[in-house]
Amino acid sequence: MDFSFGAGDEELRARAHAWLTGHLVGPYADALGLGGPGSEHEGVEARRAWERELGRGGWIGQGWELPSGAYGQQRLSLTGQVVWAEEYAALRAPGRVGHIGENLLAPTLIAYGSQEQRDRFLPGIARGEELWCQGYSEPGAGSDLAGIRTTAVREHRPETDGLLRVTGQKIWTSLAQDADWCFVLARTEPGSRRHRGLSFLLVRMDQPGRVEVRPIRQMSGTSEFNEVFFDGAVAAEVVGGEGNGWTVAMGLLALERGVSTLVQQIGFAAELERVVGAYVSSGGAYAASGTPDPVLRERLVRQWAELRTMRWNALRTLGSTGDPGAPSVAKLLWGGWHRRLGELAVAVRGAGACAGPADWAPGTPYELGLDEEQRLFLFTRADTIYGGSDEIQRNIIAERVLGLPKESR
Structure with a gap:
């Protein structure tokens, strides 16, 4: 399959890059890299203001199945949404605080809500004003x-x-x-x-x-x-x-993957790059001989290869409809991958991953003493549970895709 982007996508990439670099200034520049899973406490006020800035630029609601500008939003193709996400991640723009409204509720209202409900709630989401x-x-x-x-x-x-x-x-x-x-x-x-x-x-x-x-x-x-x-x-x-809540709720969960999975993987790539950087800067010298540890090196290569495979799978299934197993497969893939990355992050650090920084004072909230690798390890323990546990995802695949007998209750 051809996973390359077209000329229109590259024009959008230049426009997105110019808009982001021109607006990521002042307090928004101070919020670069802040927020996201495990770090939602960081820069909340600046990120809420940034959400409104995105709304003024029309960058919220790119994937809504509505005419461009219906609620002030730009309408982008699937590949265009990926291009925007890549540029957003490359510049380490602040972690989004409005993604639940934009990517979960809004598409659900478009699919199942009344016109009155769409007119009431979508404008506030598109402006970045209501979370x-x-x-x-x-x-x-x-x-x-x-x-x-x-x-x-x-x-x-x-x-x-x-x-x-x-x-x-x-x-x-x-x-x-x-x-x-x-x-x-x-x-x-x-x-x-x-x-x-x-x-x-x-x-x-x-x-x-x-x-x-x-x-x-x-x-x-x-x-x-x-x-x-x-x-x-x-x-x-x-x-x-x-x-009819069950139908609506299941429809929402089917919308939870897709482009958002690709966006998530861009963040994963940045985390993997940091872990690889830690390995390289240490010389990987955790083997008894003082040479790079071949086991850690192999695990890093495997993480890289699996991330590329996840990306290709997400691109392959992007825009597909009627596949009840695709969201569950995606969740199984990224949940296990991210948890293994957290384990690898502390393995690369060696015994030093068990200690806080030298200037951390007893009595200080211990989360302030955690570095990025330690926080990654601790937070990713939940990845195979939240958003639907691995056991539930496997049941969905078994029953709805493979046609196996339902689990007895």
């Missing part, structure tokens, strides 16, 4: 979303006009501490079980006394994941109609 989080997982119902227990009950009182009120707990909610809105999967049909009776709701986070966010401190010391408690919170909208 979203995802309310799916619950204690005891993580990868198995059909087991959720959060409920939404409609009030039948004239003064409340039939409002849906949401009660329950969500967990592992990324960026909830900074989000303005949350899309919530809740049970709206009393007594329903599994995937029946669920609805896809849009809930504003700023409801004092009704929505509480509790950050979850991880072993890396950061807290980008959260618990979210709903106590009678008002749901502003139902997407796709009451009782």
Whole structure:
């Protein structure tokens, strides 16, 4: 297959590069390289301002299946979106804080929402002004979303006009501490079980006394994941109609891969480059003879080859529809790869990876004493769990692609 870019893509690359270099100045230049998985606590205010800067440039919503400019966004081809992502990563632009709204909620509203819902919510996302989080997982119902227990009950009182009120707990909610809105999967049909009776709701986070966010401190010391408690919170909208939440939720998960996987791999490549650099600068001298360790060298080469393979697979499947296994295959590939990279990062460092910097003082928050390799190792332990565990992804491939018997319950 031909994985090269066309002349139009290269023209876009020059335009994207010029726009980024011209706008990554001042506080945005100070935020270069900040943010992203495991580092969402870095430069939050500058990154929120940067999101609005991207919106003013029309760079949010490039992949929306809508006419260019419908909500102020540029419409780019699939390869154009990849070109933009490559330039963005090459310049180490700030980690995005609006990707959940742009890449998950917006395409879902385009596919399943009403025109009124699109007109209400897409402009705020396209301008970079409203941030979203995802309310799916619950204690005891993580990868198995059909087991959720959060409920939404409609009030039948004239003064409340039939409002849906949401009660329950969500967990592992990324960026909830900074989000303005949350899309919530809740049970709206009393007594329903599994995937029946669920609805896809849009809930504003700023409801004092009704929505509480509790950050979850991880072993890396950061807290980008959260618990979210709903106590009678008002749901502003139902997407796709009451009782159709499972269809909408599964449609959203199918949208979660694609170009976003390629964007993610660009970040992976930068991390791998740092690990290789650490190996080279140390001389790889962890073998007893003082020569480069051939085992570590082989592991580095394998990581590079696997990353290239993931890229080709993502490009091959880009734009394909109707393949229920493609998202699960992608998740299995990158989750295991990234976790192995974290292990390799500390292996290259040797025993020094077990110690903090010499100037770290006892009593200081220990996450401040972690270097990039240590944080990478600790955070990537979760890669094969969040976003759908490896076990769930294998079940999906077995049942929906290979046609094997379903797992007994």
